[in-house]
Each structure stands twice: as structure tokens, then as C-alpha cells.
Amino acid sequence: MRKIWLIIKREYLSRVRNKTFILSTFLTPLFFAGIIALAVFISSDAPERERIAVVDNTGAFPNKPDSSGRIIFIPDASADTADLDSKGYSAILYSPHTGDNDGGAWKMYSRKPLDAGAGREINSRIRSDIEKDLMVRNGLDISLVDSIQNIARMIEMETIVLQKKENARGPDTGIAFGIGYAAGFIIYIALMIYGSMVMRGVMEEKTNRIAEIMVSSVKPFQLMMGKILGIGAVGLTQFLLWAVLLLGFSMIFSLFIPAELMQQAAAAGTPMPQTADSFSKAAVNLTQTQKELMSVNWLLIIPGFIFYFLFGYLFYAAIFAAVGSAVNDDSHDVQSLMFPVTAPIVLAIIIMITAISYPEGPLAVWGSIIPFFSPVVMMARIPFGIPGMVPWQQLATSMFLLVAGFLFTTWLSARIYRTGILLYGKKITWKEMWRWAFEGK
Amino acid sequence: MNILEIVNLKKHYAAQKAVDGISFSIGEGNIFGLLGPNGAGKTTLIRMITGIFFPDEGNILFKGNPFEPLRDASAIGYMPEERGLYKKMKIGEQAVYLARLKGLTRSQALERAKEWFARLEMDNWWNKKVEELSKGMSQKLQFVITVLHQPSLIILDEPFSGLDPVNANLIKEEILLLAKKGSSIIFSTHRMEQVEEICDHIVLMNKGKKILDGAVTNIKRQFKENLFALTLEKMTPLSAAPSFDLVRNEEGKIMIRITEGCRPHEALQNLLDQGAAVTGFYEILPSLNDIFIRLVEGTPQKINASL
Numbered sequence: 001m002r003k004i005w006l007i008i009k010r011e012y013l014s015r016v017r018n019k020t021f022i023l024s025t026f027l028t029p030l031f032f033a034g035i036i037a038l039a040v041f042i043s044s045d046a047p048e049r050e051r052i053a054v055v056d057n058t059g060a061f062p063n064k065p066d067s068s069g070r071i072i073f074i075p076d077a078s079a080d081t082a083d084l085d086s087k088g089y090s091a092i093l094y095s096p097h098t099g100d101n102d103g104g105a106w107k108m109y110s111r112k113p114l115d116a117g118a119g120r121e122i123n124s125r126i127r128s129d130i131e132k133d134l135m136v137r138n139g140l141d142i143s144l145v146d147s148i149q150n151i152a153r154m155i156e157m158e159t160i161v162l163q164k165k166e167n168a169r170g171p172d173t174g175i176a177f178g179i180g181y182a183a184g185f186i187i188y189i190a191l192m193i194y195g196s197m198v199m200r201g202v203m204e205e206k207t208n209r210i211a212e213i214m215v216s217s218v219k220p221f222q223l224m225m226g227k228i229l230g231i232g233a234v235g236l237t238q239f240l241l242w243a244v245l246l247l248g249f250s251m252i253f254s255l256f257i258p259a260e261l262m263q264q265a266a267a268a269g270t271p272m273p274q275t276a277d278s279f280s281k282a283a284v285n286l287t288q289t290q291k292e293l294m295s296v297n298w299l300l301i302i303p304g305f306i307f308y309f310l311f312g313y314l315f316y317a318a319i320f321a322a323v324g325s326a327v328n329d330d331s332h333d334v335q336s337l338m339f340p341v342t343a344p345i346v347l348a349i350i351i352m353i354t355a356i357s358y359p360e361g362p363l364a365v366w367g368s369i370i371p372f373f374s375p376v377v378m379m380a381r382i383p384f385g386i387p388g389m390v391p392w393q394q395l396a397t398s399m400f401l402l403v404a405g406f407l408f409t410t411w412l413s414a415r416i417y418r419t420g421i422l423l424y425g426k427k428i429t430w431k432e433m434w435r436w437a438f439e440g441k
Numbered sequence: 442m443n444i445l446e447i448v449n450l451k452k453h454y455a456a457q458k459a460v461d462g463i464s465f466s467i468g469e470g471n472i473f474g475l476l477g478p479n480g481a482g483k484t485t486l487i488r489m490i491t492g493i494f495f496p497d498e499g500n501i502l503f504k505g506n507p508f509e510p511l512r513d514a515s516a517i518g519y520m521p522e523e524r525g526l527y528k529k530m531k532i533g534e535q536a537v538y539l540a541r542l543k544g545l546t547r548s549q550a551l552e553r554a555k556e557w558f559a560r561l562e563m564d565n566w567w568n569k570k571v572e573e574l575s576k577g578m579s580q581k582l583q584f585v586i587t588v589l590h591q592p593s594l595i596i597l598d599e600p601f602s603g604l605d606p607v608n609a610n611l612i613k614e615e616i617l618l619l620a621k622k623g624s625s626i627i628f629s630t631h632r633m634e635q636v637e638e639i640c641d642h643i644v645l646m647n648k649g650k651k652i653l654d655g656a657v658t659n660i661k662r663q664f665k666e667n668l669f670a671l672t673l674e675k676m677t678p679l680s681a682a683p684s685f686d687l688v689r690n691e692e693g694k695i696m697i698r699i700t701e702g703c704r705p706h707e708a709l710q711n712l713l714d715q716g717a718a719v720t721g722f723y724e725i726l727p728s729l730n731d732i733f734i735r736l737v738e739g740t741p742q743k744i745n746a747s748l
Contacts (some may be wrong), residue, residue, distance in 0.1 A: 004541055004543055006538070006542055007542075010538055014527075014529070014530065169598035181595065204527075204528075205525075208525045208526065208527065208528060209521065209523040209524060209525030210527055211525065212493070212519075212521040212525060213519065213521065213525055213526075213539065213586070214516060214521075214542070215493050215523075216491040216492065216493055216517065217515075217539070217542040217543050218514075218542055219510075219511070258670055358470055369719040422488070422493065424523065435455075
């Protein structure tokens with residue numbers, strides 16, 4: 001035990017003290033923050049705002065230009081399909097009706113088709129303007145109409161999954177999808193990064209020939225487990241640091257959200273606000289996101305993540321170690337031996353992407369039980385709720401099989417490893433590895 | 442007491458019998474040469490003695506008790522032929538780490554590492570990484586790491602390969618000193634001249650079997666061919682006599698083989714009678730190299746004695 005502890009310590013410290021580790025730990029969150037910022041920047045700025053001329057014979061449209069949305073509506077009775085381009089319009093919105101408004105047939109003329117989002121926005125704009133026009137014509141006060149429409153706009157559906165516990169609120173499907181997707185993906189990346197770190201570590205020991213000196217002092221199993229556990233600790237450290245850094249970043253980020261938006265958001269949280277029309281869409285979104293994040297059962301997700309992260313890593317790390325021990329100095333070898341190990345991990349992410357849309361389907365259920373895929377697939381399902389989505393016995397079976405699988409791969413890999421690390425200058429075939437593993441020769 | 446006793450040790454791989462019934466023993470403070478051509482099974486044998494491999498059959502007794510790898514590993518120091526160190530680790534740290542894996546405490550390991558580094562004039566390397574060292578330097582480090590934990594059995598596989606003569610001599614002196622202090626040393630090599638210089642006792646292996654075992658001087662005597670060298674003051678025509686055969690006679694270098702049953706001085710008398718002005722007359726013992734080649738190739742070799 002003392003020896004394995006020494007090995008863990010060396011494997012851990014030699015990596016954590018490394019400049020590459022420190023840089024990648026601090027730069028990765030910055031990199032992701034940068035990507036997100038870039039995405040926000042692009043999406044907020046990129047779509048050119050369409051200018052649309054409105055030739056309105058109904059009188060429902062306001063008769064001054066309106067640029068409050070993504071689309072700029074410009075009342076221009078003289079607009080014609082002939083001078084569309086020269087006046088800088090992307091389309092002409094035309095209503096043929098005069099007199100009594102029955103909604104009529106609105107037409108839009110443009111050179112090229114507008115995107116679906118613009119189409120939807122224009123449509124809903126026509127509807128709400130005609131609705132307002134009709135209500136005013138039928139004697140309602142215009143400010144009342146505005147208020148009604150604003151309240152209506154803020155209505156969002158809330159999903160409730162019926163559970164045995166009364167009134168238990170289920171998580172919002174959208175946020176569960178997001179968390180599940182992220183958790184599955186993070187585990188996938190972790191398996192790849194730390195798994196190949198184990199493999200490279202074993203290869204290094206083999207090609208440096210230090211392995212022979214090591215196994216004259218410690219058992220090969222101790223050497224292998226020391227490395228696996230040491231690198232596992234490196235992975236945990238890195239994730240912990242990332243979590244702390246991301247939390248820090250998001251706190252700094254929240255300082256940049258305007259104060260009045262935060263106040264509005266706080267006020268919007270109270271039910272049925274009288275002054276709903278004064279809230280901006282952003283405030284509503286913020287409240288909504290906060291509410292959704294609160295509805296997620298973090299007490300299940302976080303321990304679940306740690307469990308599947310750790311045991312998924314241990315399950316695959318042992319296999320990576322065995323492959324590393326079989327590799328020669330030849331890099332071509334590495335590719336051909338690594339493929340069968342990385343293939344199930346890649347398959348897991350493919351299953352996860354499909355399964356997350358049908359988290360109760362047979363693919364999702366089997367994927368989250370078979371140890372090769374369960375760390376990735378199960379983590380995508382857990383945020384949808386236990387036992388709502390994942391029954392307890394399914395979770396127990398999945399966890400049991402993963403732990404059993406880890407014990408099995410470790411046992412198997414140790415048998416390949418102890419022969420492989422001392423075999424120099426020879427290409428090792430899968431057949432030979434099979435023989436070492438199961439016949440011990 | 443014998444530090445190591447090996448009895449009928451066997452290890453078979455799928456394709457060949459790497460070690461096939463080897464027995465020998467090594468006394469305390471002995472320097473023991475384990476010889477054999479490449480592929481003779483030396484490395485496999487050593488790996489069984491160091492506990493890396495389990496034997497298929499046979500026994501290893503270490504200090505009189507059955508060998509227990511976990512317990513006895515700390516009493517063995519092994520320097521494999523394929524040298525290995527962590528390239529990116531600082532060498533002082535590395536020496537301490539490997540010594541602690543052999544059971545030393547941190548302070549013991551630190552103290553002894555400093556001592557050895559000073560002895561071999563390596564002190565200013567402490568914070569260097571292995572990848573910055575020259576080949577000779579890392580060989581020295583490798584030796585220090587092998588003996589740092591004061592093992593009672595030291596196994597050195599080709600310890601001098603890659604060392605310049607100065608450092609080779611330095612290491613040789615250290616090996617002799619360790620033996621004098623009571624450590625037993627197994628010295629595996631195919632460089633015979635070093636074996637003759639250092640080893641008390643040798644075992645020669647080929648194809649997994651032991652083909653020779655004994656003290657170096659005895660072995661040489663056992664394989665002698667009654668060859669004598671002769672130096673003369675000036676060229677003299679000589680002819681063979683009943684007491685000897687003329688093996689070579691050129692440029693004042695003369696080699697004779699004494700006939701079985703005759704004594705050297707009879708031959709010398711005959712030569713003097715032939716008018717040879719003898720300035721030197723001495724016996725040629727076969728070198729271990731000759732014996733090695735003869736035994737390994739299975740056919741008697743023509744001895745190419747250089748005078």
C-alpha cells in the first residue's frame with residue numbers, strides 16, 4: 001500500500017506541476033468563454049436586419065417606421081416591386097383590403113426568400129396588429145389592449161411530470177436536455193483525454209525501459225493501478241479547478257448585466273405582475289433560466305456525474321493501460337491498437353446524441369446499462385429525473401455493472417500489462433494479448 | 442552461507458524453453474559471472490531472480506529461505522541491460538523516489554543519494570533532468586540507483602556498456618568495493634575480458650541450459666591445450682620432436698604443443714639442444730572468450746593466441 005501510494009503521488013505531482021497542465025487548466029475555460037462570447041456576438045449581430053416596406057390598405061399597421069424587433073417595418077404607400085432594390089427594401093408587405101378589416105390576404109413580395117425566423121416574425125406581427133386593430137375598433141381602450149397583449153406575450157408553458165410525491169415539480173425538458181447533453185459530452189471528453197494520458201504514460205515507461213526497474217521493486221499491478229489512480233486524481237483536480245473557474249467567470253459576467261435588468265428580473269419572478277408590459281424580453285429570459293436551473297435536481301446530478309466520471313474512467317483507463325503496454329515505439333502501431341478502444345467511446349457519444357431525444361427508448365435504456373456506454377448515456381438521462389425517467393432499479397443495475405466491469409477490465413488488463421511492458425521490439429498482436437489475458441502465458 | 446541458491450529452475454514460453462533446468466549457487470561477497478550468447482536465457486533467469494517472472498518449475502532460495510519477491514525485492518538491486526529512467530524527472534528526485542520504492546524512508550534515501558552523488562562527482566547534477574544527461578552520465582546515475590538501497594544481492598546486466606574507460610574503471614572499483622563489503626554481485630555479460638578481470642566464479646549458459654560452472658582459474662586449467670609460447674633471440678630453424686609439436690614458427694613468434702604425457706621442461710631441453718637462444722618460455726591458457734566460443738559453437742576452435 002505504501003508503494004502504490006508513492007506511485008500515485010509521483011504520477012499526480014509530475015503532471016500537476018507540469019506547465020502544460022497549468023496552462024491548459026486555466027486556458028480551457030477562457031477558451032470556452034471566448035467561444036460562447038463569440039457565438040453570442042455573432043448571433044446578436046450577424047443576421048442583417050431586413051427592411052420591409054409596408055403597403056397597408058387596412059390601417060392596422062402603425063403608420064410610422066417600427067424597428068423594435070429584428071425586422072424594420074417602414075410604411076411606404078409608394079413602394080413598388082419595380083423600385084424594391086433601389087429603395088433598399090428586402091421585401092414589400094402588401095394588403096389589398098380597404099374598408100372593413102376581415103384579416104384578408106396579406107402578400108409579401110421579395111427577390112429572394114426570407115429566412116424562416118423572419119417569416120414567423122412578420123406573420124405574428126400581422127396577427128397581433130390586426131388583433132389590436134379589431135379590439136380597438138370594437139370599442140376597447142388602446143392602453144388596455146397594449147397591456148393585455150404584453151401579458152399574453154409573457155405566458156410560457158410549464159411542464160409538470162406526475163410523480164408519486166404529490167405536486168413534485170419535474171424538471172423542464174429543455175434544461176434537462178441541455179444538462180444531460182453537456183454531462184454526457186464532458187464524460188466523453190474526459191474518457192478520451194485521461195484515458196489516452198494513461199496510455200501515453202504506460203508507453204513512456206515501456207519505451208524508456210524504466211518499467212523493468214519498476215517491476216523489480218513493485219508488482220506490475222501496483223505500477224498500473226498507481227498510474228491509473230494518479231491520473232484519475234489529476235482529472236478530478238482539473239475538473240474541480242474548471243468548476244471553480246467557471247463559477248468565478250459567471251460571477252464576473254453577472255457584474256456586466258445591467259442593474260435594472262436584474263431588478264426587473266427579480267420583479268418578474270412575482271406572479272401576475274400588473275406592470276408586466278414594462279419588462280423587457282431579456283429580463284423574462286433571465287428569470288426563466290434561473291427558474292429552470294432551480295428546478296433541476298442537482299443533488300442527483302452531481303453525485304451521479306462524479307460516480308460515472310470516476311468509474312467510467314477506471315473502466316476505460318485499465319484498457320488503455322493494457323493497450324499502452326502492448327505498443328511498440330512505432331506510432332503506426334498505436335493507431336491500430338487504439339482504434340478498438342476508442343470505438344466504443346465514440347459509439348457511446350453517438351448513442352447519447354440519439355438517446356437524449358428519446359430518453360425512454362430502448363437504445364437509451366440499453367445504452368445506459370451496458371458499461372461500455374453507460375457513463376456517457378446514463379449521464380444524459382439522469383437530468384430528466386429519477387425515478388421519473390430512470391427507475392431506481394435501472395440506475396442500480398447500471399452502477400453495479402459499471403463497477404463489475406471496472407473490476408473485470410482491470411483484472412484482464414493487469415494480465416496483459418505485466419507481460420506487455422517487458423516485451424521490447426516486437427509487434428504484439430491481439431491474438432497474443434488474448435492469450436496472455438485468458439491463458440496467462 | 443550462500444546468498445542465492447537456484448535449483449532446477451525452468452521457464453518455458455509458448456515457443457521455446459528459455460530457462461531449462463538451471464542450478465547454481467552464489468556465496469556471500471562473491472562476484473559471479475553469468476555468461477551466454479544473446480538469447481541464451483540470461484535475462485529470463487535474472488527476471489526470475491528479481492521476482493519479475495515466476496518460474497514454471499524449480500526453487501529459488503534467498504538467504505536460505507524460499508524467495509519471496511515482495512519481501513526480498515528490497516534486498517536486491519537490479520540494473521537491466523536496457524537502461525531506463527524517467528526522462529522528465531529531476532535526477533535527485535528520481536534517485537530518492539526509486540530508493541523509497543525499495544523501502545527506504547525519505548530521509549534515508551535523501552542522505553544516501555547525496556552521499557553517492559558526492560562520491561561519483563555528480564552533486565551538481567541533482568536538479569537536472571535525465572534527458573539533459575549524456576549517455577555516460579545517465580549510466581552512472583543508473584548504477585547509483587541500483588545500489589542506493591544497499592542491496593545484499595546486486596544484479597548488473599552489461600554494466601560497462603556505454604561507459605568511457607575512465608568511468609568504466611570507476612564503476613569497476615565501486616563494484617569490487619561493494620563485494621568487499623559483503624554484497625554478492627551477479628554480473629551478466631558477453632564481454633569476456635571483463636569477466637576474467639572481475640569474477641571469481643562463472644556460469645555459462647546456452648539455449649537455456651547450463652554448460653559450464655566453476656571458478657575462473659579452474660575453468661581455464663580445465664580447457665588448457667598444453668600450448669606454450671617461445672621467444673628467441675634470433676630466428677633459428679626448428680623442427681618438431683617427440684615431446685612437442687610445432688604449431689607456429691614465424692618472425693620470432695613460436696608456439697608449440699607439448700605431447701600428452703610429456704613435461705614442459707623436456708620440450709624446452711630439446712629446443713635448447715636444437716640451438717635455440719630462448720629468451721622466454723611460458724604457458725598459454727585459453728581465454729574465456731575462446732572457451733566460450735568453443736562451447737557455444739560446439740566445435741573446438743583453432744586458438745588464435747596472440748603473443
